[in-house]
Amino acid sequence: MSSSDQPVVPFASPAAAPGAPFVEQPVAYDGILLAGFGGPEGQDDVIPFLRNVTRGRGIPDERLEEVAHHYRHFGGVSPINAQNRALKQALEAELTRRGLHLPVYWGNRNWSPYLQEAVTDAAAAGHTRLLALATSAYSSFSSCRQYREDFARVLTETNLQDTVTIDKVRQFFDHPGFVQPFVDGVRDAVAGFLSDGVAPEAVRVLFSTHSIPTADAERSGPRTGDPLHRDLGPGGAYAAQHLAVAEVVMAAVAAEVPGADRVAWDLVYQSRSGPPSQPWLEPDVNDVIAGLPAAGVQAVAIVPLGFVSDHMEVLWDLDTEAMDAAAEAGIRAVRTPTPGVDPAFVSGLVDLVQERLSGTPAGERPHMTDLGPWFDVCRPACCENVRAGFKPAAAGLVP
Secondary structure, three states: OOOOHOOOOOOOOOOOOOOOOOOOOOOOOEEEEEEEEOEEEEEEHHHHHHHOOOOOOOEEEEEHHHHHHHOOOOOOOOOOOHHHHHHHHHHHHHHHOOOOOOEEEEEEEOOOOOOOHHHHHHHHOOOOEEEEEEEOOOOOOOHHHHHHHHHHHHHOOOOOOOOOOEEEEOOOOOOOOHHHHHHHHHHHHHHHHHHHHHHHHHHHEEEEEEEEEEHHOOOOOOOOOOOOOOOOOOOHHHHHHHHHHHHHHHHHHHHHHHHHHOOEEEEEEEOOOOOOOOOEEEOOHHHHHHHEEEEEEEOOEEEOOOOOOHHHHHHHHHHHHHHHHHHHHOOHHHHHHHHOOOHHHHHHHHHHHHHHHHOOHHHHHOOOOOOOOOOOOOOOOOOOOOEEEEOOOEEEOOO
Protein backbone atom coordinates (compact mmCIF):
# COMPACT_ATOMS: atom_id res chain seq x y z
CA MET A 1 0.00 0.00 0.00
CA SER A 2 1.39 3.41 -0.89
CA SER A 3 1.71 6.21 1.65
CA SER A 4 -1.13 8.03 -0.09
CA ASP A 5 -3.43 5.10 0.72
CA GLN A 6 -2.70 5.31 4.43
CA PRO A 7 -5.31 6.95 6.64
CA VAL A 8 -4.28 10.39 7.80
CA VAL A 9 -5.37 12.21 10.94
CA PRO A 10 -5.58 15.97 10.33
CA PHE A 11 -3.89 18.44 12.69
CA ALA A 12 -2.00 15.56 14.36
CA SER A 13 1.59 14.92 15.39
CA PRO A 14 3.61 12.76 12.98
CA ALA A 15 3.25 9.83 15.38
CA ALA A 16 -0.56 10.04 15.43
CA ALA A 17 -1.10 11.11 11.82
CA PRO A 18 -1.04 7.62 10.24
CA GLY A 19 -4.19 6.76 12.20
CA ALA A 20 -3.27 3.71 14.27
CA PRO A 21 -5.70 3.38 17.20
CA PHE A 22 -2.88 3.53 19.75
CA VAL A 23 0.18 5.74 19.47
CA GLU A 24 2.90 3.49 20.84
CA GLN A 25 5.94 5.63 20.19
CA PRO A 26 7.19 8.54 22.29
CA VAL A 27 6.05 12.02 21.31
CA ALA A 28 7.92 15.11 22.51
CA TYR A 29 4.92 17.27 23.38
CA ASP A 30 5.82 20.74 24.57
CA GLY A 31 2.48 21.84 26.05
CA ILE A 32 -0.75 20.57 27.57
CA LEU A 33 -4.08 21.97 26.37
CA LEU A 34 -6.64 21.72 29.17
CA ALA A 35 -9.97 21.94 27.35
CA GLY A 36 -13.07 22.82 29.35
CA PHE A 37 -16.74 23.45 28.72
CA GLY A 38 -16.77 26.92 30.28
CA GLY A 39 -19.40 28.72 32.29
CA PRO A 40 -20.70 32.19 33.16
CA GLU A 41 -19.12 34.16 35.98
CA GLY A 42 -21.88 36.71 36.57
CA GLN A 43 -25.53 37.43 35.83
CA ASP A 44 -24.70 39.40 32.67
CA ASP A 45 -22.80 36.41 31.29
CA VAL A 46 -25.61 33.87 31.54
CA ILE A 47 -27.57 34.44 28.32
CA PRO A 48 -24.46 35.11 26.15
CA PHE A 49 -22.96 31.89 27.52
CA LEU A 50 -26.10 29.91 26.74
CA ARG A 51 -26.13 31.40 23.24
CA ASN A 52 -22.63 30.02 22.78
CA VAL A 53 -23.65 26.58 24.06
CA THR A 54 -26.63 26.41 21.67
CA ARG A 55 -25.08 28.21 18.70
CA GLY A 56 -26.46 27.14 15.36
CA ARG A 57 -29.66 25.71 16.81
CA GLY A 58 -31.80 28.86 16.60
CA ILE A 59 -33.04 28.75 20.19
CA PRO A 60 -34.58 32.10 21.20
CA ASP A 61 -33.53 33.88 24.38
CA GLU A 62 -36.96 33.26 25.89
CA ARG A 63 -36.28 29.53 25.89
CA LEU A 64 -32.74 30.03 27.10
CA GLU A 65 -34.13 31.79 30.16
CA GLU A 66 -35.77 28.50 31.13
CA VAL A 67 -32.28 27.14 31.72
CA ALA A 68 -30.79 30.43 32.87
CA HIS A 69 -32.64 30.30 36.18
CA HIS A 70 -30.38 27.42 37.25
CA TYR A 71 -27.39 29.75 36.94
CA ARG A 72 -29.23 32.77 38.31
CA HIS A 73 -30.07 30.76 41.45
CA PHE A 74 -26.31 30.73 42.11
CA GLY A 75 -25.73 34.41 41.30
CA GLY A 76 -25.10 33.74 37.62
CA VAL A 77 -21.85 31.99 38.45
CA SER A 78 -21.08 28.48 37.27
CA PRO A 79 -18.55 26.67 39.47
CA ILE A 80 -16.81 25.18 36.46
CA ASN A 81 -14.25 27.91 35.76
CA ALA A 82 -13.06 28.01 39.37
CA GLN A 83 -12.79 24.24 39.29
CA ASN A 84 -10.72 24.32 36.12
CA ARG A 85 -8.43 26.93 37.63
CA ALA A 86 -7.91 24.61 40.58
CA LEU A 87 -7.39 21.62 38.27
CA LYS A 88 -4.87 23.55 36.17
CA GLN A 89 -2.92 24.44 39.30
CA ALA A 90 -3.04 20.86 40.56
CA LEU A 91 -1.88 19.50 37.19
CA GLU A 92 1.00 21.97 37.09
CA ALA A 93 2.09 20.91 40.57
CA GLU A 94 1.94 17.20 39.71
CA LEU A 95 3.80 17.71 36.43
CA THR A 96 6.51 19.61 38.27
CA ARG A 97 6.72 16.95 40.98
CA ARG A 98 7.40 14.35 38.28
CA GLY A 99 9.96 16.50 36.52
CA LEU A 100 7.74 17.01 33.46
CA HIS A 101 8.32 20.62 32.45
CA LEU A 102 5.20 21.13 30.37
CA PRO A 103 3.15 24.33 30.52
CA VAL A 104 -0.61 23.92 30.87
CA TYR A 105 -2.75 26.15 28.63
CA TRP A 106 -6.41 26.28 29.64
CA GLY A 107 -9.17 27.14 27.18
CA ASN A 108 -12.95 26.66 27.09
CA ARG A 109 -15.36 25.82 24.32
CA ASN A 110 -18.13 28.19 25.44
CA TRP A 111 -16.71 30.96 27.63
CA SER A 112 -13.58 32.88 28.44
CA PRO A 113 -10.79 31.89 28.44
CA TYR A 114 -11.59 30.43 25.04
CA LEU A 115 -9.69 27.65 23.31
CA GLN A 116 -8.57 30.12 20.67
CA GLU A 117 -6.78 32.18 23.33
CA ALA A 118 -5.06 29.11 24.76
CA VAL A 119 -3.82 27.85 21.39
CA THR A 120 -2.58 31.23 20.21
CA ASP A 121 -0.82 31.81 23.56
CA ALA A 122 0.88 28.43 23.24
CA ALA A 123 2.00 29.15 19.69
CA ALA A 124 3.30 32.60 20.65
CA ALA A 125 5.42 30.94 23.34
CA GLY A 126 6.81 28.48 20.82
CA HIS A 127 4.82 25.52 22.08
CA THR A 128 3.44 23.89 18.96
CA ARG A 129 3.13 20.19 19.86
CA LEU A 130 0.09 20.14 22.11
CA LEU A 131 -1.53 17.22 23.91
CA ALA A 132 -5.15 17.96 24.76
CA LEU A 133 -6.81 16.87 27.96
CA ALA A 134 -10.57 17.46 27.82
CA THR A 135 -12.52 17.57 31.07
CA SER A 136 -14.86 14.78 30.00
CA ALA A 137 -14.28 11.08 30.49
CA TYR A 138 -16.79 9.40 28.17
CA SER A 139 -17.47 9.00 24.46
CA SER A 140 -20.21 10.97 22.72
CA PHE A 141 -20.50 13.93 20.39
CA SER A 142 -20.74 16.52 23.17
CA SER A 143 -18.17 14.90 25.43
CA CYS A 144 -15.50 14.08 22.86
CA ARG A 145 -16.02 14.84 19.18
CA GLN A 146 -17.25 18.39 19.77
CA TYR A 147 -13.98 19.17 21.53
CA ARG A 148 -12.06 17.67 18.62
CA GLU A 149 -14.06 19.72 16.13
CA ASP A 150 -13.30 22.85 18.12
CA PHE A 151 -9.58 22.05 18.07
CA ALA A 152 -9.77 21.84 14.28
CA ARG A 153 -11.85 25.00 14.01
CA VAL A 154 -9.47 27.00 16.20
CA LEU A 155 -6.38 25.87 14.29
CA THR A 156 -8.03 26.80 11.00
CA GLU A 157 -9.39 30.16 12.15
CA THR A 158 -6.01 31.19 13.58
CA ASN A 159 -4.09 29.95 10.50
CA LEU A 160 -2.03 27.74 12.80
CA GLN A 161 -3.00 24.47 11.13
CA ASP A 162 0.43 24.16 9.54
CA THR A 163 2.28 25.20 12.70
CA VAL A 164 0.52 23.65 15.69
CA THR A 165 -0.50 20.01 16.13
CA ILE A 166 -3.07 18.82 18.65
CA ASP A 167 -3.35 15.22 19.79
CA LYS A 168 -5.70 14.14 22.59
CA VAL A 169 -5.35 11.71 25.48
CA ARG A 170 -7.64 8.69 25.40
CA GLN A 171 -11.08 8.80 27.01
CA PHE A 172 -10.35 8.03 30.64
CA PHE A 173 -13.70 6.70 31.91
CA ASP A 174 -12.10 3.52 33.26
CA HIS A 175 -8.68 4.82 34.28
CA PRO A 176 -8.05 4.04 37.97
CA GLY A 177 -7.44 7.69 38.75
CA PHE A 178 -10.94 8.62 37.60
CA VAL A 179 -12.70 5.58 39.06
CA GLN A 180 -11.14 5.53 42.55
CA PRO A 181 -12.78 8.75 43.84
CA PHE A 182 -16.18 7.26 42.95
CA VAL A 183 -15.29 4.03 44.76
CA ASP A 184 -14.33 6.05 47.83
CA GLY A 185 -17.55 8.07 47.76
CA VAL A 186 -19.89 5.13 47.26
CA ARG A 187 -18.05 3.08 49.88
CA ASP A 188 -18.42 5.82 52.47
CA ALA A 189 -22.08 6.41 51.65
CA VAL A 190 -23.07 2.73 51.72
CA ALA A 191 -21.01 2.01 54.83
CA GLY A 192 -22.65 4.97 56.54
CA PHE A 193 -26.16 3.74 55.75
CA LEU A 194 -25.39 0.19 56.87
CA SER A 195 -23.72 1.31 60.10
CA ASP A 196 -26.88 3.26 60.91
CA GLY A 197 -28.89 0.07 60.73
CA VAL A 198 -30.34 0.34 57.22
CA ALA A 199 -30.57 -3.12 55.68
CA PRO A 200 -28.53 -3.61 52.49
CA GLU A 201 -31.72 -4.42 50.56
CA ALA A 202 -33.13 -1.04 51.64
CA VAL A 203 -30.17 0.88 50.17
CA ARG A 204 -30.00 1.88 46.49
CA VAL A 205 -27.10 3.42 44.56
CA LEU A 206 -28.04 5.62 41.60
CA PHE A 207 -25.23 6.36 39.15
CA SER A 208 -26.27 9.53 37.34
CA THR A 209 -25.01 11.06 34.12
CA HIS A 210 -26.13 13.64 31.60
CA SER A 211 -28.86 12.35 29.30
CA ILE A 212 -28.30 12.73 25.57
CA PRO A 213 -30.59 12.08 22.60
CA THR A 214 -30.95 8.37 21.94
CA ALA A 215 -29.83 8.83 18.32
CA ASP A 216 -26.61 10.48 19.53
CA ALA A 217 -26.04 7.70 22.04
CA GLU A 218 -26.41 5.06 19.34
CA ARG A 219 -23.69 6.84 17.33
CA SER A 220 -21.30 7.32 20.23
CA GLY A 221 -18.00 5.50 19.98
CA PRO A 222 -16.64 3.80 16.87
CA ARG A 223 -18.83 2.89 13.94
CA THR A 224 -16.00 1.11 12.09
CA GLY A 225 -12.39 0.24 12.75
CA ASP A 226 -12.69 -0.58 16.45
CA PRO A 227 -9.52 -2.57 17.19
CA LEU A 228 -11.13 -4.41 20.11
CA HIS A 229 -14.46 -5.15 18.40
CA ARG A 230 -16.38 -4.04 21.46
CA ASP A 231 -20.05 -4.98 21.83
CA LEU A 232 -21.44 -1.60 22.82
CA GLY A 233 -25.16 -2.35 22.80
CA PRO A 234 -28.06 -0.07 21.84
CA GLY A 235 -26.85 2.91 23.88
CA GLY A 236 -23.50 2.98 22.09
CA ALA A 237 -20.23 3.66 23.84
CA TYR A 238 -21.78 6.33 26.05
CA ALA A 239 -24.16 4.01 27.89
CA ALA A 240 -21.80 1.02 27.77
CA GLN A 241 -18.93 2.94 29.36
CA HIS A 242 -21.09 4.25 32.22
CA LEU A 243 -22.54 0.81 32.91
CA ALA A 244 -19.10 -0.78 32.91
CA VAL A 245 -17.69 1.77 35.35
CA ALA A 246 -20.70 1.47 37.66
CA GLU A 247 -20.20 -2.31 37.79
CA VAL A 248 -16.53 -1.85 38.69
CA VAL A 249 -17.37 0.65 41.42
CA MET A 250 -19.99 -1.60 43.00
CA ALA A 251 -17.68 -4.63 42.87
CA ALA A 252 -14.95 -2.65 44.63
CA VAL A 253 -17.37 -1.43 47.29
CA ALA A 254 -18.72 -4.95 47.83
CA ALA A 255 -15.17 -6.16 48.43
CA GLU A 256 -14.64 -3.51 51.13
CA VAL A 257 -17.99 -3.19 52.91
CA PRO A 258 -19.69 -6.25 54.45
CA GLY A 259 -23.22 -6.57 53.11
CA ALA A 260 -22.64 -4.18 50.19
CA ASP A 261 -22.92 -7.07 47.75
CA ARG A 262 -26.65 -7.04 48.48
CA VAL A 263 -27.05 -3.35 47.61
CA ALA A 264 -28.78 -2.80 44.26
CA TRP A 265 -27.85 -0.07 41.81
CA ASP A 266 -29.11 1.61 38.63
CA LEU A 267 -27.74 3.85 35.90
CA VAL A 268 -29.98 6.91 35.63
CA TYR A 269 -29.95 10.10 33.59
CA GLN A 270 -30.43 13.78 34.27
CA SER A 271 -30.46 17.25 32.69
CA ARG A 272 -32.36 16.32 29.53
CA SER A 273 -33.51 19.12 27.26
CA GLY A 274 -35.04 19.38 23.81
CA PRO A 275 -38.58 18.70 22.64
CA PRO A 276 -40.60 15.95 24.35
CA SER A 277 -41.02 14.25 20.97
CA GLN A 278 -37.28 13.55 20.77
CA PRO A 279 -36.23 10.35 22.59
CA TRP A 280 -33.47 10.81 25.17
CA LEU A 281 -31.72 8.28 27.36
CA GLU A 282 -33.82 7.24 30.35
CA PRO A 283 -34.79 6.69 33.17
CA ASP A 284 -34.70 10.12 34.76
CA VAL A 285 -33.07 10.27 38.18
CA ASN A 286 -36.04 12.02 39.81
CA ASP A 287 -38.55 9.53 38.40
CA VAL A 288 -36.48 6.66 39.78
CA ILE A 289 -36.20 8.30 43.21
CA ALA A 290 -39.96 8.79 43.34
CA GLY A 291 -40.46 5.05 42.87
CA LEU A 292 -37.93 3.88 45.44
CA PRO A 293 -40.24 3.78 48.50
CA ALA A 294 -42.53 1.32 46.72
CA ALA A 295 -39.47 -0.93 46.29
CA GLY A 296 -38.73 -0.78 50.01
CA VAL A 297 -35.77 1.57 49.66
CA GLN A 298 -35.01 3.75 52.69
CA ALA A 299 -31.71 5.33 51.66
CA VAL A 300 -30.13 6.31 48.36
CA ALA A 301 -26.61 7.28 47.32
CA ILE A 302 -26.65 9.58 44.27
CA VAL A 303 -23.40 9.28 42.34
CA PRO A 304 -22.50 11.92 39.69
CA LEU A 305 -20.68 9.33 37.60
CA GLY A 306 -20.76 11.36 34.38
CA PHE A 307 -18.99 14.44 35.79
CA VAL A 308 -15.38 15.20 36.62
CA SER A 309 -16.29 18.04 38.99
CA ASP A 310 -19.28 19.79 40.55
CA HIS A 311 -20.75 21.31 37.38
CA MET A 312 -23.98 23.30 37.43
CA GLU A 313 -25.80 20.09 36.49
CA VAL A 314 -24.53 18.58 39.73
CA LEU A 315 -25.38 21.58 41.90
CA TRP A 316 -28.86 22.05 40.43
CA ASP A 317 -30.05 18.73 39.04
CA LEU A 318 -28.64 16.57 41.82
CA ASP A 319 -27.97 18.72 44.89
CA THR A 320 -31.22 20.64 44.42
CA GLU A 321 -33.80 18.71 42.39
CA ALA A 322 -32.76 15.13 43.17
CA MET A 323 -32.30 15.84 46.87
CA ASP A 324 -35.74 17.50 46.91
CA ALA A 325 -37.18 14.41 45.21
CA ALA A 326 -35.65 12.20 47.90
CA ALA A 327 -37.06 14.40 50.65
CA GLU A 328 -40.49 14.27 49.04
CA ALA A 329 -40.22 10.48 48.83
CA GLY A 330 -39.28 10.35 52.50
CA ILE A 331 -35.94 8.59 52.05
CA ARG A 332 -32.44 9.47 53.16
CA ALA A 333 -30.10 10.68 50.42
CA VAL A 334 -26.39 11.36 50.07
CA ARG A 335 -24.72 12.82 47.01
CA THR A 336 -21.21 11.42 46.66
CA PRO A 337 -18.24 13.54 45.49
CA THR A 338 -16.96 14.11 41.97
CA PRO A 339 -13.23 13.58 41.31
CA GLY A 340 -12.52 17.34 41.26
CA VAL A 341 -8.89 17.70 42.30
CA ASP A 342 -8.70 14.45 44.23
CA PRO A 343 -5.00 13.46 44.23
CA ALA A 344 -5.80 10.11 42.60
CA PHE A 345 -7.60 11.88 39.74
CA VAL A 346 -4.89 14.50 39.19
CA SER A 347 -2.21 11.82 39.27
CA GLY A 348 -4.23 9.73 36.82
CA LEU A 349 -4.49 12.61 34.35
CA VAL A 350 -0.73 13.05 34.44
CA ASP A 351 -0.39 9.29 33.94
CA LEU A 352 -2.35 9.75 30.71
CA VAL A 353 0.06 12.47 29.63
CA GLN A 354 3.02 10.32 30.58
CA GLU A 355 1.85 7.33 28.55
CA ARG A 356 1.76 9.51 25.42
CA LEU A 357 5.13 11.05 26.18
CA SER A 358 6.57 7.56 26.60
CA GLY A 359 4.58 5.76 23.89
CA THR A 360 3.31 3.18 26.37
CA PRO A 361 2.04 0.07 24.56
CA ALA A 362 -1.72 -0.40 24.76
CA GLY A 363 -1.31 -3.69 26.60
CA GLU A 364 0.48 -1.93 29.45
CA ARG A 365 -2.04 0.88 29.95
CA PRO A 366 -4.14 0.73 33.12
CA HIS A 367 -7.89 0.30 32.74
CA MET A 368 -10.59 -1.09 35.02
CA THR A 369 -13.20 -2.38 32.56
CA ASP A 370 -13.18 -4.77 29.63
CA LEU A 371 -13.89 -1.82 27.34
CA GLY A 372 -10.49 -0.27 27.91
CA PRO A 373 -8.03 1.01 27.26
CA TRP A 374 -9.83 3.36 24.89
CA PHE A 375 -7.91 4.44 21.82
CA ASP A 376 -5.78 7.54 21.27
CA VAL A 377 -6.98 8.26 17.74
CA CYS A 378 -10.75 8.21 17.27
CA ARG A 379 -11.98 5.78 14.67
CA PRO A 380 -13.89 6.61 11.46
CA ALA A 381 -17.39 8.03 12.00
CA CYS A 382 -16.88 8.15 15.76
CA CYS A 383 -19.57 10.09 17.70
CA GLU A 384 -21.50 11.61 14.81
CA ASN A 385 -23.57 14.74 15.39
CA VAL A 386 -27.02 13.71 14.16
CA ARG A 387 -28.10 17.33 13.56
CA ALA A 388 -25.03 18.62 11.73
CA GLY A 389 -23.17 15.59 10.44
CA PHE A 390 -19.39 15.47 10.44
CA LYS A 391 -17.16 18.53 10.57
CA PRO A 392 -13.36 18.53 10.45
CA ALA A 393 -11.94 17.26 13.73
CA ALA A 394 -8.51 16.76 15.26
CA ALA A 395 -7.29 13.57 16.96
CA GLY A 396 -9.39 11.24 14.81
CA LEU A 397 -9.67 9.63 11.41
CA VAL A 398 -11.86 11.33 8.85
CA PRO A 399 -15.20 9.46 8.45
